[in-house]
Amino acid sequence: MRSRMVFGVGLLIFGTALAALLVSGRTEIRTSADAESPPTALVTVLLPIVVAMVLIRLVPPRLPALPPLTQPDRPALVRQGWALTVIAVVFALLVLVVDLGDWYGLVKVALLLGGSWLALRIWRAPSTGAAAQRAAMPRWAYWLGPVPAILAWGYLLYYSPLAGDRDMSGYEQYDTGILVAAxxxxxxxxxxxxxxFYRVLLQTRLEALLGRWPAIMATALLFTAMHLSRIGDGPHWEVLATITVWNGGFGLFVGYLWARYRNVWALIVVHGAVNSLALIPVLLH
Known part of the structure; x- marks a missing residue:
């Protein structure tokens, strides 16, 4: 019952955000807090995620799932799951009410990773089963399975005719060294x-407790909440809907990628791409 409620609430939030943008005629959204970043068509944001998630499901059609959680293991994992969820909520509230400025990255790493390390040492628990799931997976699927989804997502979002001609000239005012360092x-x-934090530590534990899709949904919403202070000006409802569709949709995509393949390198590549692919033409200019 709890799992269905989490999934249902998450689905309602995502559906409401998307409907609000469509009904209001917002056909473009801002996907970055940078003033130099141009808006992106809504269809350009959504279609790559949908195509990528279909490919994740199909390549290959069958993969081992997370082993069922035994009853004696549940209490310890419940404590860990709650501790990590509280850390995610605290960080989301902190960045919403406090302007961390140049300290943002350092505080994020200290709270998310340092806080997680402390919580997992205090409330020790057995394995979540992710290691066993990965061990049962064919080696080729672990390394190559994510590739079609990642390539399709990156191409459709950044380089296909669907992406259009993005004006990234605003970034050309910065020195190349500064851009690379950033x-x-x-x-x-x-x-x-x-x-x-969000996928390897938090989502895996929520999957063991709630099941795959409720955990992916809950983690994507917590990931969305972390970004509430990051994207531009405008009516509050529009900013909230934009962040939910963009960051939340991305969270669903990488959450499913993690649940199917347990390949952390695939997550890092995708997240790295979303922060850098659009800037590569600027660096090569």
């Missing part, structure tokens, strides 16, 4: 730190 810092504090 990309490296973002890669470490977002692509690596966020995926380890």
């Amino acid at each position: 990309m490296v810092i973002t890669f470490l504090t977002a692509s690596v730190a966020e995926e380890i």
